[in-house]
Amino acid sequence: MKEIVFAGFGGQGVLTAGLVLSQVALFSGKKATWMPSYGPAMRGGTANCTVKYSDSRIYSPGQEEPDVIMALNIPSFNKFISMVKPGGIMLIDSDIVTCDTNVRSDVKVVKIPGTTIANELNNPKALNIIMLGAMVKLMGDFSEKEAIDGMNDMFGKKGKNKYEAANTAAFKKGYAAV
């Protein structure tokens, strides 16, 4: 079983990025859960969600000891760095998380210039998808094609087909960045 936390500030799309990953997991025949922070956290401050996927029954859907954390702002990095499983990964947008990230020797910090890439793509809202591309590569559980198909399937069912090309491009950039 894998446990991943997506954290950032409201509006960055971290909940959506988590949802895409959980949907990709389902798409490839796994079990998945997605658990958001909700309530006051929705209204400013940090937002986060926990995604778990597994080949067998998932018991707790809650945050326990994440294998990987995606942090898209400094408060999220500070809040979650202590929680990563020893040997786990902290994935950050190095354009935003500019603080000292050398906090734990047993956690690998992977830095992606997500905001720079999004600006290069002329698509600043795609930061979450770029980071997700990097995340999927790091996890190594799904192929690039599998993930892109799952993502496009999910957005298509929400009636958002028109973003398919842009999302695919963003995902590929992120996937290639690690």
Place this chain on the structure above:
Amino acid sequence: MAKGKKVPEKILRQVPFCPGCGHGIIVRLMMECIEELGYNDNVLIGKPVGCASLLDNALAVDTFTGAHGRNGASMTTIKRLKPDMLVVSYQGDGDAYNIGFSETMNAAYRNEKFTVITINNGNFGMTGGQMAWTSMPGQVTATSVNGRNVELSGMPIRVPEMIASSFDTAYVARGSLFTPAEIKKTKSYIKKAMQAQIDGVGHSLVEVLSPCPTNWGLTPLASMERIVNELVPYFPLGEIKNKGGK
């Protein structure tokens, strides 16, 4: 010229209201209107908590037993799910205007297409004559033993006027019972209110100024005199709003 007149057959028995109580007349008018409109077999009456609880087993039509004040809410779903049924909420002023003010106003606000008949007798009858929002300034009641002090409790509430002026409803009127002519007018209001519902125009409400001789401490005839002299000047009679049929 004489025509037969008989209490509608859907009234199964005499209801044990106090001598001279207006409820008996208003229930009869309501049942006459239902019968004359041809809805004897497609009608539901919402019965409240208060003196009208005495209607238990008295009417041979479907009679919903509401919670105190809440029939504005319960009649809403009944009418929405059974739009062809004539739905009539029979309520006292304590029920509809005090404890059920929110439900009454919200049903009117949503323009729910049922009919409300409220019996305004200026106090809580069933519980022993306590002050209602409709009690007159200076009126002595069980909870205003020195007379209603409007400095502390506000002036008597005129819900029909509030509904008529604030909400997009179909029909609002106020009648009384102190002469045969007034009774006939009141019946015409109730019938028009039901017709507005049948025609799908919208929410309708008829308030009836009604005597409560027992709690007022007056004879039935003196109670009627009080309505004429004290209540009508503050609670004017007549149609307040009539959007007309379709």
Place this chain on the structure above:
Amino acid sequence: MGDMVKGNIAMGEAAIRAGMHIYCGYPITPSSEVMEYLSWRAQEAGRQFIQAANEGEAMYMVYGAASIGSRVLTASSGLGISLKQEGVTYMAAADYPAVMINVCRYGDGLGSLESGQTDYKRETRGGGNGDYRNIVLSPSTVQEAVDLVYLAFDLSEKYRNIVVILTEGALGQMMEDCDYPPMKEVPYYDWAFDGKYTHGPYPSQMAVDLHAKGIKNNEKRAAITENEQRWEAVGVEDAEYVLFAYGIPGRVVLGIVDELRKKGEKVGIIRPISLWPFPQKAFDSINKNVKGFISVETADSGQMLEDVALYAKKKGFGNVPCYFISSPPGVPKSKFVLENFEAIKAGKVKEVF
């Protein structure tokens, strides 16, 4: 395979599939998505939806809708369900069916927005004045939430009783895949008001023999108790300790038990699915030499714990100590529950009963 779907939305869809005619409610976190979803989905499916002015009004809309025999749903949380209680007891008095979802938030009064199980006692004991019980079902997965909502309408009608789906903020807000049961179109129940006086008078409470009616309702409650106990049990036959947990803590503890048993520890779990009736039959399989019962709840006072102790006594385990693990708001952490369990085993925690 279904798509990822939020618990609240899945329950809304399950109600549509179960033939719900009308939803009446008022939004409150963390239950609001049930209502937001049904605000358009009900119309799409040819059903009805009303946003009431407050929770109490919504419950009287439920009362009216039930009186004409429709399948009616309301949903709320914590204090919103408190506001409904007057209507709930009126419904009980009239023997009207309805389904009420409580997506429980943690705490007294306004409480918090976080997930909790602090409403167990209120839901399982009735909640309003008088002498009635609601059937209470509690899911631990989105799929189970769907299945129980679907079932709830049938149970509610069968026993002419309110069925409460007691779930938690965490389950309402989380997403999982699920399969939906088939769509049902259900006619209005024929015992109800039809405008034709088909069933004669329906007197108010004041006009009936309440004691006789109460005795008769005891028969109904006995039938529910006999027929409607639901639970999941793992490893209780040889268990030295049996943990009790429902809802989200139920699945967390299932995971802990699974892990411990793989290590050879003799530990079991009973996960009640029906909270009332409490699954007392589950005790029949428990190892007679069990050393302790442990209730794990996202609550402070040990609410289900009282039922565990009560039925332990009834089932011949009166001398088995009953312990409590109080998990803070949110989803219980496995590590936290494990540490507390170890402390109990080590004799460092005093039993409650």
Place this chain on the structure above:
Amino acid sequence: MSKVIVSKDKCKQCGYCVKHCPKQAISFSADFNSSGFKYAVVDDSKCIACGMCYTTCPDGVFEITE
């Protein structure tokens, strides 16, 4: 020829009919009905079966036959 039928045991002696009868054809009895009220009595010689008593009565005491 119309006629008024009086259900004397329903009468609660409110007096509305007595007051509003246009022919002063209604008065109260000397004796009491089963509920202990003096009840309405109609003087058939004065009654024109106009129905005012039916209209004002809260208790369904009067029936006007056709």
